[in-house]
Amino acid sequence: MAKIEKIEFRMVNLDPMVVRTDAIQSFVRQETPMVTITDADGAVGTGYSYTIGTGGASVMRMLIDHFAPLLLGRDADRIEAIWHELEFATHATTIGAITSIALAAVDTALWDLRAKKQGMPLWKLAGGARDRCKLYTTEGGWLHIETQALVEDALEAKAKGFTGSKIKIGKPHVAEDLRRLRAVRDAVGDDYEIMTDCNQAFTVDEAIRRAERLADLDLAWIEEPLPADDIEGHVRLSNATSIPVAVGESLYSIRHFREYMQRGACSIIQVDVGRIGGVTPWLKVAHAAEAFDMPVCPHFLMELQVSLTCAVQKGKYVEYIPQLNEVTTSRLEIRDGHAIAPSEPGLGIAWDWDALRRRSVGEFTTEVTARSI
Template identity: 40%
Template sequence: MPSADSIRSIGLSTLRLPLATPISDAKVFTGRQKPMTEVVFLIAEIHTEQGFSGHGFSYSKRAGGAAQYAHAREVAEVALGEDPNDIQKLYTKLLWAGASVGRSGVATQALAALDIALYDLKAKRAGLPLSKLLGAHRDSVRTYNTSGGFLHASLDEVRERATQSLAAGIGGIKIKVGLPDTAEDLRRVRAVRDHIGASVPLMVDANQQWDRATALRMGRRLEDLDLTWIEEPLDASDAEGHAELARALDTPIATGEMLASVAEHRQLITARACDIIQPDAPRIGGITNFLRLMTLADEAGLDLAPHFAMEIHLHLAACYPREPWVEHFDWLDPLFEERLETRGGRMIVPNRPGLGFTFSEQARAWTTDSVTLSV
């Protein structure tokens, strides 16, 4: 029987991915945020004594990147010398190393990169795609595009991007709403529905910018458009309001992407606050926590549509018992040598070992800070 492996070194780095066009959703138009110009990534690369390696990442938008890197750098050394196969044990050890700053937000987002790297490593050791290591239900997942539907884009641009997405094999279209002028929201949604036709799945995302009364009025006005879901109509922490809205509308309610722990998602599930839950593995602490949440969501009969980071979430969505969705974003393409394939409205799970991605030279060039911890 082969001897147990151990973690020899952990590399941590942070990089800044510039966006070609500043991005604006409803939070910009309501004056709460500035347009987004970059995404900051925390990269973890783990190497073992037997020569195996794995990488993972977490990310932040607008703020928090430096904090994630600093926290990971403080706690990661407790994993050195440990068996990388014992992922849940290692997650607990890392969590307790930084327990004084809590179990959500930056504290767990920093751990997510390490946790994901461990799963990537374990799947590579087994010679399997991550989805197969975990136990897949399918080899492809329904996919919808978001990156073409932001509010900084004109209606003509949104329609053109929708056409391009559908031609590229993507199955659904999501556009942003939540403008101060609700009549303009309705005009844009109806125009896109007319453009793509009644049979194409269409979603809208208000990015938490409606109050309860506005969400109910808008939800009722949108009922005749047969939307696949209305996303984040209310503040992410308003489980009661989301539950009332879900009971009042025929259109499904989706939320969860901004929550940073399994416990916060459990509140949504207990309150029956959504029909579709949208966790984000890097935000809730990695794959270990995502798997826990998937079990809770399935037991509650919820549908699943993970937020962003399709390179990670495609594998996880493939393991969900109910037919899920995965969000298509092309923003991260420059970071990786490989590309995901879309065909017939679905995203194909890659058959490469682990996550199936290697970082590009461009990603290395965007690195701003790095450190290697070793035994």
């Protein structure tokens, strides 16, 4: 048993690599809570999660003030026990984003540490279903982008071997969305996937109306059409359209996913490791999706999600949105339009520590040991 002896915390602010807008917001900053855990053997694991610009300070206080004292002295390999004990200790703030994002940073650090100690890449340790998976791009499909630019980006992605492109929808009138999507479909042909993302912008009736107008475009899915807590609305929409309904990036509990799947409220599972609480609950959701024969197409964090998508049987797509280039020396390997699972032990992310230190917020950069508490 190797006990946790030291924990380092930092929050790193990252600017989007391109302008990112959708139907309800603009992605102005990625706040990146990071946790580095060292055990008594000297083994080190680093994990992280994210916000899109708000709440990072609250996540860091949860980590430093509430999680750190409970982690020191624990056996780092008892990941399942640690996850549940941290969740229970903060049960007054669950189920919710702040606790889940904090849990994700700790949990991914523990999985990184375990994988490194065992000399295995995460995708093998977590299941090893395949060594690559399909890749689609979102970076050229933001809502503010003009139609011709959407077309050009989709054609370029197709030429590179990508499987599909995601286009944000939610223009004031469905006719605008339809024109943009039809232009892309006419350009790329029928053998290229077009995903759409509404970012929770619609009412049930409006979502049903828009889905009906878009049905003949043969869309791969319609993502987050309604507020994430409106399960009944998703049931109505799923029953009203042939377009697959995708949910998951704004769900924070495995039980929420269970209810969506049981009630037929979705058909694509987009569980986000940074929001569900880490690798531990992510794998549970993915295995539940297999029981319902639903593909897992996780949201964001491609540098980490590639390993998880490759780990499980129903893993299908990785979403191409690079965000860590300025603070890592590794890059997602892309071959023939597929994301290749990292071969290095651990998460497969090589951090540039000098770059991280330059971008760290001083208030939340701290080291905790048994002697410091």
